[in-house]
Amino acid sequence: MKQKSYKGVAMEGWVARWYDKIRGTPKEQPTLVHKIKAAIPQGARLLEIAPGPGHLARALAKNGYYRVEGLDISHTFVEMAGTLSIHKGIPVDFHQGDVADMPFEEESFDGIVCVAAFKNFSQPVKALQEMRRVLKKGGRIWILDLRKEVTEEDLQYHLQEEMQLRGLHLLFTRLIFKHFLLKNAYTRQEMKELTVLAGWARVDFEEDALSLYTMY
Secondary structure, three states: OOOOOEOOOOOOHHHHHHHHHHHOOOOOHHHHHHHHHHHOOOOOEEEEEOOOOOHHHHHHHHHHOOEEEEEEOOHHHHHHHHHHHHHHOOOOEEEEOOHHHOOOOOOOEEEEEEEOOHHHEOOHHHHHHHHHHHEEEEEEEEEEEEEOOOOHHHHHHHHHHHOOOOHHHHHHHHHHHHHHHHHHOEOHHHHHHHHHHOOOOOOEEEEOOOEEEEEO
């Protein structure tokens, strides 16, 4: 029997639409776009893994700056992202598929980015190996996700002040973070161990109050 490619509940139907509603455009998006543009020249081919509704992918593809594709396990997100991209007139190709078995040839992309999804992959080492397989020589990878050591105070600030959640949305999201997301999240040391197992080299780490950046 094939192993499920994700942990937790499938991001399909109303779950996916609710997630998009409460998350919106991530606050870290402008900073991440700047980091990518500083490292990868215009016109390059990029892959976003688990793009959800595609906000970051479209920001990178805007005005034809990059040729961008997205890969998501969720049929709902692929449909949402494609529809929004057509509506906004920003060409991005979104594919449905598993990060641990990507439908791309070796050395296909100049850069790969994955935001707020890595902790949910059921085969993290295979996912890292696949990212490296489809990356061109000299390419770059960015993984940005929740860090396991986040404090209660920083999490509360993120939910209330940055995500602007109130009432039932705040309560429900806090429960999801506490009982699912934080349990799946990795520490810096755990991410180091995963990258070693996957055969990654020259890995760098950065972190802030909420997030851990892993960069190849």
